[in-house]
Amino acid sequence: MAAAPSRPRLGLGVRRRRLVMAAVPTYAVAIAFLVVFVFPFVYMFGTALKPNAEIYTFPPRVLPQHAVWTDFLAAWNDAHFSRYFFNSSVVAGVSAITNVIFGSMAGYGFARLRFPGRDLLFLLVLVTLMIPNAVLIVPLFLMMKDVPLTDPGGWLNTYQGIILPTAVTGFSIFLMRQFLAGLPRNLDEQAKIDGCNLFQIYLHVILPLSRPALAIIAVFTILTRWNDYTWPLVAANSPDLYTVQIGLAGFVHTHVAAWNLLMAGAVIAAVPMVLVYAVAQPYFAQSLSALGTGIKE
């Protein structure tokens, strides 16, 4: 700071020009990577708007000459993406609600309450984060097939079968606990002195304060459940229960060269989550700092 006045002062124009010149390579790289990350989505959309005849034109074009919406209609109606879309929405929506409710309750319990076995139980929650889903699919499949008091087939091909294994995840609990750990205790202690019971404190003090954490849990749950592939593939073997991902993966094998239809399906699978991400963008930075504090502990 003290050295600044002794430096020869450049005119504002020269200085700004130097700054801009120094930043040019950075922006060139930034734009190059923008193309790398976004171009596949542009091409996805462009192909989905092409009429059949334009898929095989040479040289290939990124965007159609005559954009049509017929591919989307064909994918939505004839290829049953409307059904898959509905199933994915149910799975993602219900999972988000159950994760917010039970994840926040458990996170509150672990962050604020004292009870025997608390640390051991929380360690178990962390252990569940380490287990890859791939290890669980065989036993979960057999359990869902033979749920007591159900018809043969159990809960395979049911919404509860798809949803229950991730109705609340260790991640949701962990996130809520980390968030509350960073929140001063005096508000809920004041409520306790005022004679509130634990449930009233949770409902009227903790939940309103935790809105950012609840939003992150909801958004992350929606993203992961919508994009989930392995468990829904195991749990749903009838097209009526396919999620968008399972429907699209099957569509790839049944419509091998119908690229415009495939890309329309891909847009239906991808775009809703891009929109969710765009809307929920402000919460993402917070969630990552929450993760950061978790690692450093």
Next chain:
Amino acid sequence: MRTRAAPRRLASGWAWPGIARAHVQPHLEAYAFVGPALLVLAIFVLLPMVYALWVSLFDYGIGGSNEFTGLANYLQALRDQLFWKSMGVTSIYAVGSATLGLAWALGLAVMVTRRLPFMGWFRVVYFVPSVGSIVAVATVWLWLLDYNLGLVNYWLSLLHVGRLPFLQDPRWALGSLIFIGAWIGSSYNLPIFAAGIESVSREQLEAAELDGAGAWQRFRHVTLPAIAPISRYAVIMAIIGSFQVLGLIDVLTSGGPENGTLVTIKYIWQQGWDFLHLGYASALSLFMLVFLLVVTWQQLRAGRG
């Protein structure tokens, strides 16, 4: 004392066993908060873990024909060349896509955390591949890398390179998957690294600058050590994620050509659901779990030492 305690206990309607009364009853409310979530995790994560062990001891077919065979599935797995080949393929994929993806993410994170206009905007858009579902992303790459009509091969033909068998040749196919995995991984890890870089203390960086450290030295000796814990977490998650790439494989290669991209999760799927050897599939998935735990433990130990 004892005679007095007894009526009070009965008045509550339910006589609690001594230990439970002392340890559980005062905390019933707390258990009510954590109970539902723990029940879900116990039934759908911990119980299946134990059940996987149990199932792996049987010659388990879906039709109900199951016979206790002890460790036969494990002995078979040890001799199963295709399984070990799949572990090799997965390891190459994991190391390749994690290394490339994390290095790529770190480089971009350094760039987007520079205090320049629009960098925040780039940072937001770079994340899009991570939210656009893996199956949709795989489908568009299938189209881009198509041998005859794909845009990438068309561009290469403009450069007089000729068509490349991106998904038709076993080695090219694994290379293509590594690239796509790194593409997604770099997008996903970029904000994690960026948050790490931003949390590095300004004072330390300024002190290093006063000591005459250049930009690279500041990065190497201040920033990198500061983000080491986050990096270790990212490496562990990237490797665990690499072992679960079923969606990418199913769309792009189905494990072919010539099993060149047969990752372990795909092989487990084939054993379990194509051949209905569920006991064997369970044994294989436990092998995979042990392998991942060892890798994770190594990573954590390397961080401490």
